[in-house]
Amino acid sequence: MAKIRLGLIGAGGMANSVHYPSLAEFEDVEMAALCDLDEQKLRATAEKFGIERTYTDYRKMLAEVDPQAVYILMPPHHLFDLALTCLQQKRHLFIEKPPGVTREQTRNLALTAEKNGCLTMVGFNRRFIPLIREVRQRVDEHGPMLQCVATFYKNSIGAGPYYGGAIDILTCDAIHAVDMLRYMGGEPVSVAADVRALHTTYDNSFNALLRFENGCTGVLLTNWVVGKRVHTFEMHAKGISAFVNGDTRAEIYTNNQEAGEVLDSRAVAGSDSTHRFYGFYGENRHFIDCLQENRLPETHFGDAVKTMELVERIYRSQI
Ligand SMILES: NC(=O)c1ccc[n+]([C@@H]2O[C@H](COP(=O)([O-])OP(=O)(O)OC[C@H]3O[C@@H](n4cnc5c(N)ncnc54)[C@H](O)[C@@H]3O)[C@@H](O)[C@H]2O)c1
Known part of the structure; x- marks a missing residue:
């Protein structure tokens, strides 16, 4: 090639x-x-x-x-x-x-x-984390997504706004969670949000309840002044619930069975290297594959506009 x-x-x-x-x-x-x-x-x-x-x-x-x-x-x-x-x-x-x-x-x-x-x-x-891809596939086998959650917590107390204030936290960083809601739920039809500035002069907590085109309900929970960095996702369909942390592991529960299945993020990726198990290798491979095959990447700029629109909508849809 x-x-x-x-x-x-x-x-x-x-x-x-x-x-x-x-x-x-x-x-x-x-x-x-x-x-x-x-x-x-x-x-x-x-x-x-x-x-x-x-x-x-x-x-x-x-x-x-x-x-x-x-x-x-x-x-x-x-x-x-x-x-x-x-x-x-x-x-x-x-x-x-x-x-x-x-x-x-x-x-x-x-x-x-x-x-x-x-x-x-x-x-x-995040979309290219091998663990997230694996979980998504298993949930999809149970039919359409009914409910999904994206959380992103950090402890940035005293850190100041990003780049001295050149860009807001939601657009710059919490956007990972917003994009993942679109990856899990699809396109939003309605949004109700609660955006707050906690112990700062700038917004640092962004929360929303969404309804997607296919009827799925989505929840966004992000906050930059809490305990530590925790970044998780939930995906639910009929008879299956998955609780995913791309940094560590996923727990999957099906059909009321008490013991869930545990998947390790590094084991699914077959590597302990961050660039491999946290999706960077996968996204780069996807881009190069798309160039080789002359097709549009999954997260092309046109798709990213929709994530930026959702970011904007969260600001505009405050309760
Ligand atoms: N996906 C993720 O999880 C993740 C994590 C951290 C950062 N990021 C993003 O990655 C991007 C880069 O972040 P970073 O931490 O690597 O930044 P960085 O500041 O470490 O590196 C940026 C580099 O760009 C160079 N640069 C700036 N203007 C230039 C110009 N006009 N011409 C040539 N070089 C120039 C700087 O000298 C610097 O070396 C940001 O958009 C950030 O939001 C993504």
């Missing part, structure tokens, strides 16, 4: 810890060039992954390397201009979540991608 030539923008945390380790394992990609403004990070990351061509100017990298696809792994409030440039040059594009600071940014990127025939993907990695 022909190798996909990639241009990589960003030599930060996510690039080094999960995305480039995943790409480095693929035989059908060429990590052709790397760009970062920080020369120290640029050198260290290029050395670590054996990337020969390095740049501090992404436009120069695009012009000289002519990559088929680009990864942009950098803070959301600096993302838009780079992403738009790549799409206008007809380059396929992978970005981390969130896909912009506002729904309008995401919508315009999605329209530009469509106009230019670009395949795009947003790194909503």
Whole structure:
């Protein structure tokens, strides 16, 4: 299979810890060039992954390397201009979540991608956690989802708003739970929300009750000033209930049997490495497979617009 030539923008945390380790394992990609403004990070990351061509100017990298696809792994409030440039040059594009600071940014990127025939993907990695895929399949075997829950708790007391306040917590980070509600329940028809600023000057708790098109009920529970990071999901269908923590394990109960089945997240993924069991390897593989097969990734920009719309709707639908 022909190798996909990639241009990589960003030599930060996510690039080094999960995305480039995943790409480095693929035989059908060429990590052709790397760009970062920080020369120290640029050198260290290029050395670590054996990337020969390095740049501090992404436009120069695009012009000289002519990559088929680009990864942009950098803070959301600096993302838009780079992403738009790549799409206008007809380059396929992978970005981390969130896909912009506002729904309008995401919508315009999605329209530009469509106009230019670009395949795009947003790194909503929770959908690609092998344990979550496995549980979802088992629940689906019992018929349509009746009820689903996504929780995301953190203890960020004293941390301040993200990037000094450039973006809100729901759009930037709790969006993982919002996107998972769409993954589990489908498209929402009605939403009632409770958004609160607890012990801070900015919103840090986002809760909602949703009804989906297929009749499924969804619940969102997130809070950034509580005990510790806990990020869980529930999926229920007729005669089956699954309680899932992608970091650790899932418990599945069927037909009133007292002893549930326990699935270990690492065992299902066949690996102890975070980039493998927490969905990053899977999302990167999905993107490259889609490029090889010329099909739209599951979390393409058009799909991400719907998640951004739900984020916006949560703010607008407060009780
Ligand atoms: N999926 C997840 O679970 C998850 C977890 C953490 C972060 N993220 C997302 O990943 C993205 C990146 O986060 P991170 O923690 O890796 O950030 P980071 O700050 O560690 O790295 C970003 C890098 O981008 C570089 N950069 C900034 N502007 C640039 C430009 N114009 N040209 C070239 N390089 C530039 C910076 O120098 C930096 O090295 C964010 O959108 C964040 O929301 C996702």
